[in-house]
Amino acid sequence: MNLIDSLVNYFNPEAAYKRATFRQALAHYEGAKKSTTRKARRDTQSPNQLVQQGAVPLRATARYLERNHDLARGALRVLVNNVVGAAGIGVEPQPRRADGTIHEEYAKALRDAWKDWCRKPEVTQRHSFAKVQRMVARTWLRDGEAFSQQLIGAVPKLDHGTRVPYSLELFEADMVPMDYNEGDKVRQGIESNGWGRPVGYWVYKQNPLDVGLFLSNGSLRRISADRMLHIALLDRIGQQRGVSEFASVLTRLEDIKDYEESERVAAKVAAMLTAYVKRGTPDLYNPDDEAKDENGNPVPRELRMAPGMIIDTLAAGEEIGMIDSNRPNPNLITFRQGQLRAVAAGLGGSYSSISRDYNGTYSAQRQELVEQWIHYAVLADEFTGMFVQPTWESFVLASQLSGVVPMPADVVPETADDALFIGQSMPWIDPLKEANAWEALVRAGFASEVEVLRKRGANPRDVLEQIATWRKQTDEKGLKFSSSATSNSGETTSSDREN
Template sequence: MLSALTRAFRSLGLSRPAARHAARGYDGAAGGRRWRNAGETPAPIAAALAGRATLARRAQYLAGNNGHAAAGVAAWTSALVGAGIKPQSRAADPQARKAVNAAFARWTDAADAAGGLDFFGLQALIARSLVVTGEAFVVLSHDETGALRLRVLDSGQVDGSYHADLPGGARVVAGIEFDAAGRRVAFYLWKDPPGLPLGASVELLRVPAEDVCHIYHCATPGMVRGVSWFAPVLLRLADLDAAHDAQLTRQKIAALLTGFVVDPNGNAAGYAGSPDGQGGVEPSLEPGEMKVLRPGEDVRFSEPAQIGAEAIDFLKITAREIAAGLGIPYEQLTGDLSGVNYSSIRAGLVEFRRRAEMLQLATIIHQFCRPVWRRWLAAEILAGRLDAPGFERDPEAWLAVDWLPPKNDWVDPLKDAQAEILAIDAGLMSRRQAVAARGYDLEALDAEIAADAASAAALGLSFAKPADPIAEVK
């Protein structure tokens, strides 16, 4: 007796397997020959933990040895931090804001515990590590005066192979300890970075989570450790690197025009030359020289294969695929500006900058800049170096801050400035927003303008006002 479902299938003219395929509705979830060798990632978190170290090592090699990879790292580092993401205090009192901002500016030169970089240099180091290895770790500590110091770690210094179940439902995953509620409570760090040539310690330290900033792009819910941003393109990039080497060798061989002397008598065909160390001679041809060959002798020249246009086009297509996978414009990956115009380069940069802004806020600022600001300001106030009335009662009023990313250079400064002025005049943008987009603080800019005006007036200087660009447009 047929089931009701089978009768329904047959009423539609479908066999049961065909009906099953039709009911599924998604070609990407279907089976069959076309999907036989397709890859799958059934457990993204486990896959990331298993592959992250290998991906990081391969990305580090390519970033150090391949020009395209190095350009990709530089493009992302510049877009994420540029000359530095700078803070501006939002304390209510203007004088207090000025004092806090000045104190932070003085501290930036001494921020690095190793003494090699300032605070903004550390940002660039973190951004580079974020792109290449997928993550960066920063340990927060204090010197003998109580001042905050930052130490950027190699990602391998956090023991990614350490996994353990702890009492009370806590656990350690890839060197990070979580409590029963899933909150990070500690990091397990090797005392010395891996590969230290002399006296490397194998001691594993447990460092509280409040003393460590873990900066990484969380691409999967529940993701514990970061994955190199080169992961989608590592194989393509390695293949392109090998293809470039092969084509370069091919070009070198093609440039070697070689003549082969065919001599049936075996006596070097009468060519003069110096002994080659093996009892023979090395024949050569000089410009304008005329040689008479004896009967039966012949000279044949090599005909090296040339690189076709299709090979060059394919290499460009592969480079575009790598740029798309890495998330940067093709022109920044290769330096090739031959096919761009104003509109295309602007459209590409606008999208890239939008993506960079998202990552600035979600990773660099949220995971690094904000924790550092809160720790630094609290330390300065508690040490008595900053006067902050009411901090104990309402610390958030003092800890409030705006982080200003570096300004983006315009493709056409005149047109963009005109559009910005029109937006301010129409009430669609404030001066504060416009100034912040340039990486400056409005109060500091106004004070500088006023100081310039006062200095010019005191010296009897007068500068002609430039023509109104908006009036010219109208």
Template sequence: MNWRQRLGAFIGGFDAGQHHRRLRGFQATHAHVNALIAASGPDITARARWLVRNNGYAVNAVESWAANTVGDGIKPISKLVDAARKEELQRLWLAWTDEADAEGLTDFYGLQRRAAREVFLAGEVFVRIRPRRPEDGLTVPLQLQMLPSEMLPLHETGVARNGNAIRQGIEFDRIGRRVAYHFLRRHPGDSTDPGLSGEIVRVPASEVIHVIDPVEGGQLRGVSKLAPAIVKLFLLDQYDDAELDRKKVAAMYAMFVTSPAPENPLAPLDDEEMPAGVEISPGQIVRLDPGEDVTVGQPADSGATYEPFQYRTLLQISAALGIPYPYLANDMVKGNFSNSRLALIEFRRRVSAWQHSVMVYQLCRPAYARWLDLAVLSGAMTLPGYETDRPRMLAADWLPTKWDWVDPLKDANAEIAQIEAGLKSRTQAIAERGYDAEQVDREVAAERARERALGLDFRRPGSPAQGVQAVPVNDDSEDDNRSDDAADDVSARSRTEEDRP
């Protein structure tokens, strides 16, 4: 016991800092997270990937995280004042999203989903910005290449030729800024592509987007979100396999044959006397030799503790992963409406924080800025004054996929009441659903005009929208009278709606 432990034992105070019998085996390390990741990071990532490939709960957790954090995509809505230029910019962006992936396997929003999966699995992912030539025929000469965590070796630490420090594959200048990443040219675990194995290339930091969700100050590299649950997931999988084998043996109705002892137990058996075993099939009758007896195997049942143990273990895994239990286990039976709603609200808070602090800030905004720069430079988009007013023209709202309502009618009525009370705007309500309010208003106006031209009206009787449309715009005196009539009509329709059973 060192002097600090002796002093702590003498003073007392915090049980968590004592070294008495109950905490004797609790030897926590004082190493920084960077040292821990350098020592264990590759093994944690490899085990996390193995579980996602082989464990149903692990793959369900990853897919649930990606579906809830990204969904159909986190999409930008430009804040340009000029409506025509804004619409042109949005059309150009939408056309480019289909060309964004350097591998050609998905679009920009698919890259977001892959990035969310990688950050959950490995704690980080790298996106390399790849400018293209004009002759490549892209809408905007830019593509994005996704690189997994293993492509930046953790052991790459030292001093660069220019005197900069290299820590875990990342090069820093004298004041601690990231200036470059030292990537492997080929994935170290891909034996199908042995060329240039082990060769490292230096890529400027301006051409790399590092998406990471750090958990401690000064952290350089990511750690898998599965890390706190890896041991329990693996052991629970083994336990399930053992129970499955137990049931398999019980279903076979195994029998064991007991033979009388030989006259000379020390004498070696001839080949023809060696027991060959008895193979049985359902309904089979086996003739035994004289003196042999049969005992039917009765393996122990798992009992009533199997399901409660599974449930509690999965709850611990759910808490470690930050995924609600129904999303992890696809078990919707154990929760009622109120409990499910509470869990969903908490989960959405976490997801929303991650969306804006990680996905939008680290991936979406840098990619959008580089895209707009190249769109202007290549002539695909004309924005007068872009060089001097770039920050304002880059401004955009990033709208995630809308959340589905637990109870659509109740939630919709509550939101309508908030808008009518002035607690939120229609613009905010529409943005929370993942849409642009100006675009929605244009679409609604176009639909209303088309309905009037065709003599149609699909609005609910007595709705405020119908009352507004009933007010014509001619001279002032007639407007006042007709407005009052329209208001009376709305009131009459409202009373009629209330009187209906």
């Protein structure tokens, strides 16, 4: 108690008790109090200050682990494959007329031009758009951010290679210097206005990591923000540069790598040790029993082990002892599983996929998949909003300006670049159970065939065209398949059942 509490307690103990009770009720969080078992944590730096100090070393460590640690590389691959997938984030144009209907002709023209552009979307013309998405997502998750400059129209010495004159120039975070600050406007290589909105990016003309390359601020060029796509993992309000998704699990991954390497070396050494000769008491030693060369010098004795051999050359008091090193460590697997569960929790990925441990019941695996898929969906939404959607909008604009795909007069201009972005669908653990469940939903009218197709990661229009073409060809050749029979019988189609 302080002095006032002591005085109150002396003259009026009841009032002192009430003061102590109310003070306890108004106390701060217990977790905020420093004690012998709890350190006091202080947050005295802004998000940008923390990023300034830690982003670059975290990025370097994440890249090192990706190159040299199988588990880290596999965890990154799991995230990329579930966020982007093999075919990338799909785009389905949705331009509309004034009455709200989709303009099918314009949508088809955009799809055809988009399909052509996806073959060579970037300046090197080495990667398809699906691969570009995977590369950008990999860089985004590993380094915390990635950049892409949009080039539209005629650019000196650049061959777009596609009908629509639009290309992407991809580069990593090293190209935008973290330590470049100029006045109050440019911080960490990003120029912002008074409201904090980026208006320009300062980028090296050459990669600063090239051997023997010394770059200064004079080696920078400014790229306007309207031509730059900045894909970044931003955790706090006001943060400008991204931080690796692996930031909170890097220490654990390094520990797993070091521990496994130590156990592997120990097991390898143990495998080289087989047996030893155990001799008796000193009084049994006889120098004449030792083998000697022609000069009378002792020769080391060798006992080469072989299956089924019988050793009859032991001296008096000697016996063969076997070395038991307790390697490999039987607790290694349990320890490794526990650490990988913590890594999976930090990354938000599936433990089964990261560890390749698929033991468990159908219900347990599905529950894990459902919970983890939310995280994949969130990352896919962020990636789409920062990279895929702006790319599509710029593509539509470039197709209009170049005259490759002119916008019809009956299309509402604001809807010209409207589209559905189709991400990865949650895979089916048991296809028969999943198919029966979706069929029941469609029959009851709670879902549509289009929704089912999209959940499977397919484009409904493509599937419809494929089915129509296939059935036309089979009818021309007089062939009948089960799908054709049910659709022509008029008895088992979903539309007839609903009617």
